[in-house]
Amino acid sequence: MSAEVGGGEKRGKKGKKRTKKMNPRIDMTPMVDLGFLLLTFFVLTTTLATPTAMPIIIPAKVDNNDPPPDKIASSKVITLLVGEKDRIYWYQGTENPEMQLNDFTNIRHTIFEKRKICEQKFPNQKDPFIVIIKITDKANYKNVVDILDEMTITSQKKYALVEPTAVEIEMLEKYRVAAGLSL
Amino acid sequence: MPKAKIHRKSTSIDMTPMVDLAFLLITFFMLTIKFRPPENVKVITPSSVAEVKIPNENILIITFDTTGRVFLSIDKKPAKIQLLKDIGQKYDLAFDEKEMKEFGMLADIGVPIRNLKQWLSLSVEDRKKNCPGIPCDSTDNQLAELLTMARKASIAATGADLRIAVKGDRKASAPTFKKVIATLQSKKINKFNLITEGEAKPQSLK
Numbered sequence: 001m002s003a004e005v006g007g008g009e010k011r012g013k014k015g016k017k018r019t020k021k022m023n024p025r026i027d028m029t030p031m032v033d034l035g036f037l038l039l040t041f042f043v044l045t046t047t048l049a050t051p052t053a054m055p056i057i058i059p060a061k062v063d064n065n066d067p068p069p070d071k072i073a074s075s076k077v078i079t080l081l082v083g084e085k086d087r088i089y090w091y092q093g094t095e096n097p098e099m100q101l102n103d104f105t106n107i108r109h110t111i112f113e114k115r116k117i118c119e120q121k122f123p124n125q126k127d128p129f130i131v132i133i134k135i136t137d138k139a140n141y142k143n144v145v146d147i148l149d150e151m152t153i154t155s156q157k158k159y160a161l162v163e164p165t166a167v168e169i170e171m172l173e174k175y176r177v178a179a180g181l182s183l
Numbered sequence: 184m185p186k187a188k189i190h191r192k193s194t195s196i197d198m199t200p201m202v203d204l205a206f207l208l209i210t211f212f213m214l215t216i217k218f219r220p221p222e223n224v225k226v227i228t229p230s231s232v233a234e235v236k237i238p239n240e241n242i243l244i245i246t247f248d249t250t251g252r253v254f255l256s257i258d259k260k261p262a263k264i265q266l267l268k269d270i271g272q273k274y275d276l277a278f279d280e281k282e283m284k285e286f287g288m289l290a291d292i293g294v295p296i297r298n299l300k301q302w303l304s305l306s307v308e309d310r311k312k313n314c315p316g317i318p319c320d321s322t323d324n325q326l327a328e329l330l331t332m333a334r335k336a337s338i339a340a341t342g343a344d345l346r347i348a349v350k351g352d353r354k355a356s357a358p359t360f361k362k363v364i365a366t367l368q369s370k371k372i373n374k375f376n377l378i379t380e381g382e383a384k385p386q387s388l389k
Contacts, residue, residue: 032202039205042212053348053376054233061368082357135357141247142353144360145229145379152232153385163361 056148058161075121077130078114080107081164081172082147084138084183089172099175104146111154127157134164136172138183222290223311224254226352230382237378243333243345244378245326245367246291248352251359252316255329256291259341263287266329266336267299273332276300293317296325319366327366350378 074093081089088107091097092114102110115129122128133147151159164172176183226248239258246254257263267286271278274296278286282303293314294302302310319326330347337345349363367375 028202032198032205035202035205035209039209039212042209042216046212046216051228051237051350051378052231052233052381053235053237054231054379055235055374056377057374058364058368060371060373135361137356137358137361139357140353141351141355141357141360142229144357145231145353145377148377149231149233149382161364 054145054148054152056161072130076118076128077132078111079132079134079168080147081134081136081168082139082143083136083172083176086143087181088147089175091171097171099171101175101179101181104143104150107147107150108154111150111156115154115156129156129158131156131159133159133161134168135161136164136169219290221307221311222256223293223314224248224252224291226350226355228350228378228380229353231377231379232382232384233379234381235376237348237376238346241337241341241343241345242348243330243337244291244348244350245330245363246350247316247355247359247363249354249356250316251356252293252314253319253326253359253363254291254293254314255317255326255333256289257333257337257345259337260287261340262333262337262345263289265340266333269332269336270296270299278303292329296328319362321365324366324369326363327370330366330370330372347372347375348378349375 078090078092079097083089086104088102088104089099090102090107090110091099111131118129131151133151135144135147148161150156224246226246242258244256246256248254257266264283264287267278267283270276276299278300282300285303292299293316295315295318298315302313305313317326317329318324334345337343347367349360349367351360351363367373
């Protein structure tokens with residue numbers, strides 16, 4: 001027998017070539033391992049929840065040359081003062097207003113209730129009810145977003161973000177102390 | 184009598200469908216992933232019922248955190264480089280090629296304009312540690328300054344104006360928010376977006 005060339009081609013009976021059959025299966029374990037490693041990486045690094053945008057319109061800066069704003073009936077207006085510890089102090093009207101306390105879970109009902117009364121009082125006007133939101137310095141940013149969100153939820157069309165006055169802060173403090181609420 | 188043959192079952196299972204699925208998922212995640220440079224400030228945004236998705240192009244984000252620091256970020260790289268050039272011109276600071284490149288990769292700016300050059304020379308980790316925020320008090324409102332310059336730079340570099348969005352931490356104080364709002368108001372930007380997390384709208388409404 002001569003030296004074998006090409007690995008076992010010329011073996012056995014003469015004339016008949018027996019090709020060595022390759023195993024058609026490849027070991028895919030390393031590839032699959034790597035695949036899962038990548039999968040884990042991508043699963044852990046992606047953030048699927050894309051943030052949402054909440055539109056907000058703030059009043060333009062008041063110019064001294066601008067004409068004074070129109071007067072509105074105080075019975076149409078409700079003022080919400082967002083205070084400390086998720087408290088909302090609110091009052092209606094301007095003549096000796098009575099301060100009341102509420103929170104973020106119940107303010108919705110107050111708005112609905114007062115709006116209904118107002119709409120019955122002024123049946124000929126479109127959206128007569130106005131909400132004025134005043135954020136005190138003790139509130140946090142979550143409160144700001146939450147109260148603006150309430151406007152969307154209650155589909156309140158007319159509302160404004162206004163800076164609280166010194167008188168209102170004083171009123172709020174007086175109410176807070178009288179009610180025995182801690183800061 | 185012939186011996187009873189015990190039929191041996193193969194121990195290997197066909198894993199082909201599982202592997203197929205795994206690769207499908209890889210492809211999906213690879214295509215959806217978006218790499219962002221590391222942010223210098225991390226905030227947890229409050230949630231709202233707003234359903235509009237935030238636009239992901241040509242957006243200027245003002246971020247403020249619990250400690251009252253204010254950051255500014257724009258997304259397009261050419262706009263950022265143009266902004267740095269403008270800053271250099273206006274404040275007589277010379278920025279070299281390397282600094283321009285670094286600035287282009289930056290996720291957000293969190294230092295007063297004067298400290299920008301020194302801040303850029305720091306490593307990524309040190310930059311994060313040395314962020315006093317952009318001053319935006321009424322006496323020294325550099326945020327307003329940067330706002331105007333960024334919008335101009337964006338128009339010059341990409342031809343598109345920037346949309347303004349405000350992103351705050353849910354525990355951030357109201358005065359910080361008011362400060363940012365007052366700055367926007369002073370620049371006559373009265374319409375903008377607050378970046379929030381999605382939340383389901385309550386169903387039981389009267």
